[in-house]
Amino acid sequence: MPMKHSTYSAIIVGSGIAGLYAAIKLAQTEKVPDGILLLTKSSLSECNSRYAQGGIVGVLDENKQDSISLHVADTIKAGCGLSDFNVVKFISENSQHAIEDLMACGVNFDRNEQNNLNFTLEGAHSVRRILHVGGDATGYGIEKALVDKILNDSTVSSNITIYEHTLAVELLLDANNNCRGVISFNSATKEYEALYAPVTLLATGGTGQIYKYTTNPSVTTGDGLALAIKARANIKDMEFIQFHPTALSLENSDSRFLISESVRGEGAKLINSKGEYFMHNHPQKDLAPRDVVAREIYAQLSSGNKVYLDASFIGVDKFKKRFPNIYKTCLENNIDITKDFIPVSPAAHYCMGGIKTEVNGMTSINNLYAVGEAACTSLHGANRLASNSLLECVVTSYEFVNTVSKLDLHSSKIIDETVLNTIKKYADSDCYSSDSAYVNGLKAKLKNIMWNNVGIIRTETSLLTALSEINKISELFPDKDKCNTLDEYELRNMLLVSKCIINAALNRKESIGAHFRADSNDKSVSKQQACYIYSAEDKTDESKIIA
Ligand code: FAD
Ligand code: SIN
Secondary structure (H helix, E strand, O other): OOOEEEEOOEEEEOOOHHHHHHHHHHHHHOOOOOOEEEEOOOOOOOOOHHHOOOOEEOOOOOOOOOOHHHHHHHHHHHOOOOOOHHHHHHHHHOHHHHHHHHHHOOOOOOEOOOOOEOOEOOOOOOOOOEEOOOOOOHHHHHHHHHHHHHHHOHHHHOOEEEEOOEEEEEEEEOOOOEEEEEEEEEOOOOOEEEEEOOEEEEOOOOOHHHOOOEOOOOOOOOHHHHHHHHOOOOEEOOOOEEEEEEEEOOOOOOOOOEOOHHHHHOOOEEEEOOOOOOOOOOOOHHHOOHHHHHHHHHHHHHOOOOEEEEHHHOOHHHHHHHOHHHHHHHHHOOOOOOOOOEEEEEEEEEEOOEEEOOOOOEOOOEOEEEOHHHEEOOOOOOOOOOOHHHHHHHHHHHHHHHHHOOOOOOOOOOOOHHHHHHHHHHHOOOOOOOOHHHHHHHHHHHHHHHHHHOOOOEOHHHHHHHHHHHHHHHHHOOOOOOOOOHHHHHHHHHHHHHHHHHHHHHHOOOOEOOEOEOOOOOOOOOOOOOOOOOOOOOOOOHHHHHO
16 A cells, blocks of 8 residues: 555644643653654644643642632532533642643743742632743743653653644544544645554644634644544533633734733723723623623624723733733734723633543543543533633643553554555545635635624524535535545534534523523523533434534
């Protein structure tokens, strides 16, 4: 077969904080005789993680006002009761270790003059417990330390092979539902490779780019999720998409730079174009849970008002020091926070749902694991508590390593008839190919449909409209397994993930957390652990399940 074949002890897909940290910890076990392959669709440091601003939750002994029980209560309350108590408790209990280990990896969290850690506040947290780096550059700070370690610490780097600009396009499943590896596609050389390992980890991040307005970078197109859906892994909670209330909203621009919730944590207030501070009536005021604030802003915008952040309550010197990147980005866009309000509107930010996993990343498919935003451990429930995501990435990646380092990680190339048939598709020269402007046009259409119909407020009619419009796009872009460009694969994956979200949203008739059904008669908040799961046992045609 003309395709290259390679074997490793473990394949890690994705180089955000979840994938990088898993790679480092697994390399450090020295139980990877055939090495780790870290493959990533763009450059090593491009991902959602890099842009994280507010921080990472640290429930630390030294923070006397905080406790595990307080953090667990805040997380479950923000998640409207749909979080799994045991998962929340486990992740909270492991927070101290996660933070200490990040520091050991070279992460320098911000400290005050007395050299004590600085804790900040975000929406729905009852105490200050969020650690940050470089003021508002937490993701960049953590990601940089982990990348440095992977590239420059020889005990780690000697065990890791890195493939950049390489997309995992399909999981290699055998006839017994065992994952044997992945097929990868190098978007620069257009070469395919069959990659085999006893363990495959999807750390592929979220789905933000399926929406017109998002805080997520362009790589975040739900690719790993789409792979798992195609492989019929169990998928959970996809109706819960978090819309961040305060993204910078500029005339004539679709891009949405985040204005961190910690800006409100440090005192900024939301104000409308009539000069009204409209969050004052809520018990938690501007720091109400994200879904609540996003809907309040949406209501203001829908009634014709504009919405701004008034940062004057923070003080200019403090703002410049505490939020240097936000200050700079605003200034570059002619917003001088010393005299101007910051125009904001909500934008798609985080996917609470994902590949259903245990806290160690175990999925419903043997040998396949998932961690980070691609996974759904049920930590977040219906609405993620701010800064819990980075913590979840670190704790679950650590648990993944704990689990798989006990396995025999000698590589093996197991090819049965089913695996062989998958490989043959990609070795075959026949493939879908279309003009890139055409594909990007379809992407833009999809993003509009999702924003207009599957956004902050949903109804059955809007969801069915979205489904029918997206099915029309699917007809214009036949779902051949093999594509020819990164854009085509992304569109294929975005279509699949969007349909999955819509079906989950149709399935949940009541409003809860980030899923708001304007047509719901049921005003009570359901505590039911209802979820929309594609069963691995379900052998019906995929198009029937998701179309
Ligand atoms: P990512 O960091 O998104 O990494 C995914 C990786 O997978 C990327 O390298 C991508 O290129 C790669 N990839 C995807 N699919 C494939 C494929 N098929 N083949 C190969 N590679 C693939 N959370 C917090 O807790 N605190 C914060 O302060 C915070 N601020 C945020 C600010 C912004 C602007 C954004 C966008 C998010 C923020 N979040 C925050 C959320 C948090 O950053 C993410 O949930 C988290 O970083 C996800 O990490 P990850 O490793 O799972 O995925
Ligand atoms: C922010 O800084 O507002 C983002 C925090 C998060 O998404 O957890």
